[in-house]
Amino acid sequence: xxxxxxxxLAGFFAGSNPASPAHLGTRYDSSGNFLLEPGNTVVSxxxxxxxxxxxxxxxxxxxxxxxxxxxxxxxxxxxxxxxLFQGIIEYRRRLPYWPQDVPLDTSIDAMTRLYxxxxxxxxxFGPLNIKVVEIVPTGxxxxxxxxxxxxxxxxxxxxxxxxxxxxxxxxxxYVFHITFAYQIQRLDDDGAAAWQARVDDCLALFARQAPVIxxxxxxxxxxxxxxxxxxxLVLG
Numbered sequence: 360x361x362x363x364x365x366x367x368l369a370g371f372f373a374g375s376n377p378a379s380p381a382h383l384g385t386r387y388d389s390s391g392n393f394l395l396e397p398g399n400t401v402v403s404x405x406x407x408x409x410x411x412x413x414x415x416x417x418x419x420x421x422x423x424x425x426x427x428x429x430x431x432x433x434x435x436x437x438x439x440x441x442x443l444f445q446g447i448i449e450y451r452r453r454l455p456y457w458p459q460d461v462p463l464d465t466s467i468d469a470m471t472r473l474y475x476x477x478x479x480x481x482x483x484f485g486p487l488n489i490k491v492v493e494i495v496p497t498g499x500x501x502x503x504x505x506x507x508x509x510x511x512x513x514x515x516x517x518x519x520x521x522x523x524x525x526x527x528x529x530x531x532x533y534v535f536h537i538t539f540a541y542q543i544q545r546l547d548d549d550g551a552a553a554w555q556a557r558v559d560d561c562l563a564l565f566a567r568q569a570p571v572i573x574x575x576x577x578x579x580x581x582x583x584x585x586x587x588x589x590x591x592l593v594l595g
Contacts, residue, residue: 414564490502515577
């Protein structure tokens with residue numbers, strides 16, 4: 360059964376990936392409750408009320424309607440966003456995920472205040488749009504809608520590395536995404552074909568109805584958990 364699905368989907372099934380989900384126990388618990396995990400980040404939220412947002416929400420509902428969707432911890436609709444640059448987070452207090460010139464035991468709130476100061480007057484590189492390139496049970500893999508959008512996203516990331524004071528190891532290879540949910544438990548192998556069919560259907564829906572996804576201007580945000588990303592400063 361699993362050999363008939365795409366490799367990107369296979370990792371969500373027990374038969375091909377028996378390991379425990381990476382963030383289980385720190386980001387959320389086995390009942391799907393989100394846990395305290397404060398940090399900050401630069402994200403672009405979906406454009407509220409847009410046609411493309413409606414399609415994204417329709418696809419999220421299709422994921423929720425799957426028989427084993429109870430094995431996923433879904434975030435609120437209001438939290439949907441694309442991360443443009445990863446900030447610091449409580450459970451990643453180590454180099455190179457933290458600026459070298461700031462002590463590793465600095466509080467998250469103090470780090471947020473520090474970055475707010477560093478980002479004042481930050482000049483961005485203009486608006487951008489994205490497109491969906493892949494779908495998995497937990498959300499969408501996205502990329503710049505055009506070559507120009509891809510270039511702009513790279514410029515934003517390179518420039519943001521300066522005030523943040525680091526470049527993650529995946530700085531140049533980071534896979535942009537919109538998270539719907541986190542995996543609590545691996546999916547049942549018997550449902551693999553149904554998930555593949557659902558993913559294919561949703562990809563076709565985007566191609567027909569929302570080949571371009573509108574997103575808001577990048578904003579520096581603070582969060583206490585994965586349920587809400589508070590915009591503190593719109594950039595550029």
